[in-house]
Amino acid sequence: MKxxxxxxxxxxxxxxxxxxxxxxIFLFNKPKRDIAKAKVEYSITAAQLVTEFTQNEQAANAKxxxxxxxxxxxxxxIVKEINLTGDSLLNLSLRDSTACPGSVNCSMEKPELSKAxxxxxxxxxxxxxxxxxxxxxxxxxxxxxxxxxE
Amino acid sequence: MKTKVVALLFLLGMSVxxxxxxxxxxxxxxxxxxxHAALEDIEAxxxxxxAIVITAKGTIAVMIPIMSFxxxxxxxxxHFNENYMxxxxxxxxxxxxxxxxxxxxxxxxNGIYKTVAEGELTIHxxxxxxxxxxxxEVKDGKYNVKSKFNILLKDYNIVVESxxxxxxxxxxxxxxxxNFYY
Numbered sequence: 375m376k377x378x379x380x381x382x383x384x385x386x387x388x389x390x391x392x393x394x395x396x397x398x399i400f401l402f403n404k405p406k407r408d409i410a411k412a413k414v415e416y417s418i419t420a421a422q423l424v425t426e427f428t429q430n431e432q433a434a435n436a437k438x439x440x441x442x443x444x445x446x447x448x449x450x451x452i453v454k455e456i457n458l459t460g461d462s463l464l465n466l467s468l469r470d471s472t473a474c475p476g477s478v479n480c481s482m483e484k485p486e487l488s489k490a491x492x493x494x495x496x497x498x499x500x501x502x503x504x505x506x507x508x509x510x511x512x513x514x515x516x517x518x519x520x521x522x523x524e
Numbered sequence: 525m526k527t528k529v530v531a532l533l534f535l536l537g538m539s540v541x542x543x544x545x546x547x548x549x550x551x552x553x554x555x556x557x558x559x560h561a562a563l564e565d566i567e568a569x570x571x572x573x574x575a576i577v578i579t580a581k582g583t584i585a586v587m588i589p590i591m592s593f594x595x596x597x598x599x600x601x602x603h604f605n606e607n608y609m610x611x612x613x614x615x616x617x618x619x620x621x622x623x624x625x626x627x628x629x630x631x632x633x634n635g636i637y638k639t640v641a642e643g644e645l646t647i648h649x650x651x652x653x654x655x656x657x658x659x660x661e662v663k664d665g666k667y668n669v670k671s672k673f674n675i676l677l678k679d680y681n682i683v684v685e686s687x688x689x690x691x692x693x694x695x696x697x698x699x700x701x702x703n704f705y706y
Contacts, residue, residue: 404597459554463571504591506589506615509589511576512549514574516572
């Protein structure tokens with residue numbers, strides 16, 4: 375009887391350990407958030423986004439940033455600048471018209487390069503990415519992990 | 525009358541061009557940092573640093589969105605934003621200061637010049653005076669500013685729990701590479 379209890383105890387502890395270690399390994403190697411597949415929280419134009427940040431940066435930060443990462447948003451705008459920023463890396467700058475004072479700076483994901491490199495200044499595009507804040511010295515809202523939408 | 529207006533417009537146009545040349549801008553600066561600790565090495569990169577330099581005065585302003593730093597491990601990025609940097613509350617790091625001898629650099633002469641930048645660095649809502657060595661490279665009229673310096677986490681009120689002291693270094697190496705377009 376006593377032996378039986380010890381046996382069950384050992385099995386239970388072993389099971390607990392296995393489950394615990396698996397969870398720890400899974401959490402440690404938590405896969406990257408797939409922004410391309412993530413749910414869009416806000417879908418707006420580049421000018422609207424810039425205006426929200428220029429008018430009330432604190433309110434916009436509260437709206438577009440959560441504690442652990444920026445929220446996933448979708449922006450429509452016209453390509454203003456295309457800048458290569460490293461090996462297979464590219465940033466797109468979007469605005470709505472030449473009258474729009476600011477722009478949205480989008481760091482594209484590496485696999486997007488093959489599509490993004492065919493863009494020209496003036497093209498209308500929709501980009502999905504994670505908002506990372508607002509740089510007032512250049513009047514740019516910043517987005518990372520961006521992908522182009524058809 | 526007409527000629528006067530034309531002349532005035534011409535002068536205005538000229539002065540605007542001169543002012544424009546005086547100002548260097550980038551919105552895609554590369555900033556990255558390393559933490560070398562007993563148990564692991566951590567690094568993170570961003571290509572969204574914004575910077576403006578007024579060459580005649582030698583002044584520089586840099587702004588970095590903290591949430592734009594990307595790590596290899598998602599969990600690290602989440603801890604970085606949530607527990608250490610409080611990024612939603614303090615979404616950017618800034619530096620305002622001077623680059624020594626910048627006005628003496630000839631933009632028409634290619635070369636790499638050693639320099640020192642000095643000014644106020646704000647991270648995690650704490651501002652400190654820092655001095656960092658670096659280089660200014662001039663290539664075909666374009667400027668590239670690079671610097672590497674160390675910061676102490678405790679200087680910026682960034683507290684690492686005792687159970688992570690073997691994972692996160694107390695001194696962080698920061699690298700800056702600003703590719704000015706104009």
